[in-house]
Amino acid sequence: MILLIAASVALAAGLIVYLILGTLPARSRAVQERMIEMGLDSMLGEDAARRRARQSTRLQELLNYVGERVTARQRDWNRITARLIHAGYRNPGALQLFLGLRFGAAGILAVFGILLGSALELSGPMALGLGGFAAYVGWFLPNFQVSRRITARQKEIQKALPDALDLLVICVEAGLGLNQALVRVAAEMRHVSMLMTTELSTSNLAIRAGTPRDQALLDMAKRTGVADLRSLVTMIIQTERFGTSIANALRVHSDTMRTKRRQRAEEAAAKTTIKMVFPLAFCIFPALFVVVLGPAMIQIFVTFGQLN
Numbered sequence: 001m002i003l004l005i006a007a008s009v010a011l012a013a014g015l016i017v018y019l020i021l022g023t024l025p026a027r028s029r030a031v032q033e034r035m036i037e038m039g040l041d042s043m044l045g046e047d048a049a050r051r052r053a054r055q056s057t058r059l060q061e062l063l064n065y066v067g068e069r070v071t072a073r074q075r076d077w078n079r080i081t082a083r084l085i086h087a088g089y090r091n092p093g094a095l096q097l098f099l100g101l102r103f104g105a106a107g108i109l110a111v112f113g114i115l116l117g118s119a120l121e122l123s124g125p126m127a128l129g130l131g132g133f134a135a136y137v138g139w140f141l142p143n144f145q146v147s148r149r150i151t152a153r154q155k156e157i158q159k160a161l162p163d164a165l166d167l168l169v170i171c172v173e174a175g176l177g178l179n180q181a182l183v184r185v186a187a188e189m190r191h192v193s194m195l196m197t198t199e200l201s202t203s204n205l206a207i208r209a210g211t212p213r214d215q216a217l218l219d220m221a222k223r224t225g226v227a228d229l230r231s232l233v234t235m236i237i238q239t240e241r242f243g244t245s246i247a248n249a250l251r252v253h254s255d256t257m258r259t260k261r262r263q264r265a266e267e268a269a270a271k272t273t274i275k276m277v278f279p280l281a282f283c284i285f286p287a288l289f290v291v292v293l294g295p296a297m298i299q300i301f302v303t304f305g306q307l308n
Helices: 002-021 029-038 046-071 078-086 094-119 124-173 178-191 194-208 213-224 227-242 246-275 277-307
Strands: none
Touching: 078 094, 078 124, 078 213, 094 124, 124 178, 124 194, 124 213, 124 227, 124 246, 178 194, 194 213, 213 227, 227 246, 246 277
16 A cells, blocks of 8 residues: 555656656757767657657647637736746746646646545545645646745845946946946856846847847836836836936935845844744754753652662
């Protein structure tokens, strides 16, 4: 019975992992192009790569089909689309793939939840309830992954933004135009945050393609969803409209960003005392009590035992 339960859980986990990993490319395009340039692409096994690419394509087609049936309903999918964009999933079929993955994970976990309930010899309603709970978990697993990715990306951008703004101030005060300064900052920030470099480079390409700079910067703020970046873009747009000095405005905003970063660090340091209460109470103090009071308690028991 235990082996059947373990096999069911392992099979369900394996199918979920395969479902998620099957939607990912075999390797990143940058790595693939670099290996082709170096002549090392054949070392990875072209047949295996093509086979995996075909399997990934078929799985993506299946998930896209399920997602298209869902998105065909008259609903507003803008909120989910915005979350996927914030997470970095910006290809046109990201919404259909995401919805298909949610339904696929929910269905697989529901089936194995019912099988697990049958293996545990639960009653019919209990087995169905376990399957429903497993489907609920599978439904929210992709959303949880998207939320984690959004949080990680926004934290990275928020952490790198003050440094990027300092570089922008230096470039503008050195005599560069704002467009050239953005290009320079994008090139220099690759040593600090590749995500920040990617976002700035995307905006620079949009400006070169003919998009107005104000619109390109607003699009960057919408893509990331970072409040500090949105306030910076708003400040730049208002400064240009009112004709004030962009260098002075950037310097004042840079001072504000550094102050915010210091305040965030102080807030995180102040929270550490509260966060350490539970590890101290449940992990460290019991061990200290055993080490300090253990010999004394043993001696007390031995003494009372001799008296009896």
